[in-house]
Amino acid sequence: MTTTSSPRTVSLLGSTGSIGTQAIQIVTASPDRFRVVGVSAGGRDPRQVAQQAVTLRVEQVAVASGSAAELRELIGDAARSAGLTAYDPEILVGADASERVAASGADVVLNGITGSIGLRPTLAALKHGSTLALANKESLIVGGPIVKALARPGQIVPVDSEHSAIAQCLRVGRPEDVRKLVVTASGGPFRGRSRAELRDVSPQQALAHPTWTMGRMVTTNSATLVNKGLEVIEAHLLFDVPFERIEVVVHPQSIVHSMVQYVDGSTIVQASPPSMLIPIALGLDWPNRVQDAAPAMDWTTASTWEFEPLDDAAFPAVALARQVGQAGSTYPAVYNAANEECVEAFHQERIGFLDIVDTVRAVVDEHDAAPHTDLTVEQVLAAEGWARSRAQQMLSQA
Numbered sequence: 454m455t456t457t458s459s460p461r462t463v464s465l466l467g468s469t470g471s472i473g474t475q476a477i478q479i480v481t482a483s484p485d486r487f488r489v490v491g492v493s494a495g496g497r498d499p500r501q502v503a504q505q506a507v508t509l510r511v512e513q514v515a516v517a518s519g520s521a522a523e524l525r526e527l528i529g530d531a532a533r534s535a536g537l538t539a540y541d542p543e544i545l546v547g548a549d550a551s552e553r554v555a556a557s558g559a560d561v562v563l564n565g566i567t568g569s570i571g572l573r574p575t576l577a578a579l580k581h582g583s584t585l586a587l588a589n590k591e592s593l594i595v596g597g598p599i600v601k602a603l604a605r606p607g608q609i610v611p612v613d614s615e616h617s618a619i620a621q622c623l624r625v626g627r628p629e630d631v632r633k634l635v636v637t638a639s640g641g642p643f644r645g646r647s648r649a650e651l652r653d654v655s656p657q658q659a660l661a662h663p664t665w666t667m668g669r670m671v672t673t674n675s676a677t678l679v680n681k682g683l684e685v686i687e688a689h690l691l692f693d694v695p696f697e698r699i700e701v702v703v704h705p706q707s708i709v710h711s712m713v714q715y716v717d718g719s720t721i722v723q724a725s726p727p728s729m730l731i732p733i734a735l736g737l738d739w740p741n742r743v744q745d746a747a748p749a750m751d752w753t754t755a756s757t758w759e760f761e762p763l764d765d766a767a768f769p770a771v772a773l774a775r776q777v778g779q780a781g782s783t784y785p786a787v788y789n790a791a792n793e794e795c796v797e798a799f800h801q802e803r804i805g806f807l808d809i810v811d812t813v814r815a816v817v818d819e820h821d822a823a824p825h826t827d828l829t830v831e832q833v834l835a836a837e838g839w840a841r842s843r844a845q846q847m848l849s850q851a
């Protein structure tokens with residue numbers, strides 16, 4: 454028996470970024486399964502947003518900053534070039550534009566925004582009943598218990614490659630039989646270097662990721678291993694596994710995207726050549742798989758997979774993340790916000806590479822949060838504001 458169903462409606466937040474553009478690749482290849490109804494971006498390239506809107510015929514187009522009149526004109530130009538006569542989407546401009554797209558009730562909201570600015574859109578998507586395909590790990594990490602309290606079981610589908618891998622590996626066993634989660638890390642461009650050898654590395658070197666092509670923030674976070682620290686907290690929050698049962702192992706090939714070890718000694722791995730197309734496609738239609746979403750492993754040619762322990766002395770960001778994750782409350786928000794400030798300063802060549810995690814640690818050490826049993830968004834935002842300004846003060850004295 455064949456069944457037909459209408460395509461899932463999808464809102465893409467961060468549509469012009471690495472995750473957003475790959476999501477468009479997936480949805481345009483499967484028009485029978487997905488229909489994009491909204492796109493949002495920061496507004497750095499309104500022409501690209503306009504072109505996406507017209508190509509996908511979305512109902513809502515949003516940018517955080519820019520001019521509504523200019524965006525409308527660019528959409529009009531792109532529509533005329535495409536031979537579209539009557540295309541008049543809703544245009545949203547402003548700090549809350551993505552949140553409004555997220556609140557429109559699409560079947561799936563893919564949050565591919567960078568940074569903790571993605572928190573309110575994440576909350577809006579959950580409140581309005583959409584499935585949240587979550588690439589924007591920062592919103593879960595900073596919002597922690599607030600995000601979890603809003604989400605019904607299964608409403609958040611991880612898009613981050615490691616967490617998508619773990620979610621896939623968890624489908625083969627019972628939760629009570631899980632011994633540990635093993636999160637893989639490429640080790641970044643500076644794998645194997647000592648702390649002393651990291652002192653003078655440049656922003657350009659930090660952006661030369663060995664296996665993934667991604668946006669600037671997450672690529673830099675891979676170089677410092679802050680990304681892996683964030684991912685340990687993300688795994689704890691998504692899968693309710695205590696920190697002491699979440700391991701990190703360095704795997705330079707980025708083929709095994711993470712693993713689950715069960716109590717009988719079996720380890721289940723998810724493996725595919727490094728590509729976000731599979732986790733994005735799963736995020737959009739979990740647990741259904743999109744045919745040929747990405748190239749599979751070729752088992753007819755020889756290959757070598759290496760695994761090695763993380764060097765915590767050279768890369769202390771993961772150990773620090775475990776501490777802030779255990780502390781909970783506003784500590785993860787402070788860790789992330791201080792890091793976002795430091796990464797920008799590093800790319801402006803105001804500070805060195807080692808100053809990033811050293812400053813994050815110093816800001817976290819100064820943070821004095823009461824344990825919040827009922828954490829609120831306002832408390833998170835206040836702690837973030839404090840962390841950002843404290844990090845900036847420290848950086849200007851560095």
Ligand SMILES: NC(=O)C1=CN([C@@H]2O[C@H](COP(=O)(O)OP(=O)(O)OC[C@H]3O[C@@H](n4cnc5c(N)ncnc54)[C@H](OP(=O)(O)O)[C@@H]3O)[C@@H](O)[C@H]2O)C=CC1
Pocket residue numbers: 466467468469470471472473493494495496497498516517551564565566567568570588589590591612613614665666667668669670671729
């Ligand atoms: N890229 C990857 O392979 C992976 C990414 N992730 C996570 O996914 C998220 C996105 O990463 P990535 O795609 O690499 O990042 P990019 O920098 O490539 O893209 C970020 C996107 O967010 C948009 N954006 C920025 N600020 C706002 C805002 N205030 N409102 C709405 N949109 C905004 C940007 O628009 P504009 O350019 O106009 O500013 C852009 O479209 C991050 O959380 C990252 O950690 C996780 C795993 C893998």
Ligand SMILES: CC(=O)[C@@H](O)[C@H](O)COP(=O)(O)O
Pocket residue numbers: 613614615637638639640641665671674675676680681729
């Ligand atoms: C593709 C993806 O999920 C990234 O978050 C990735 O994890 C980055 O690679 P690292 O393992 O170097 O952090």
Ligand SMILES: [Mn+2]
Pocket residue numbers: 613614615684
């Ligand atoms: Mn990841």
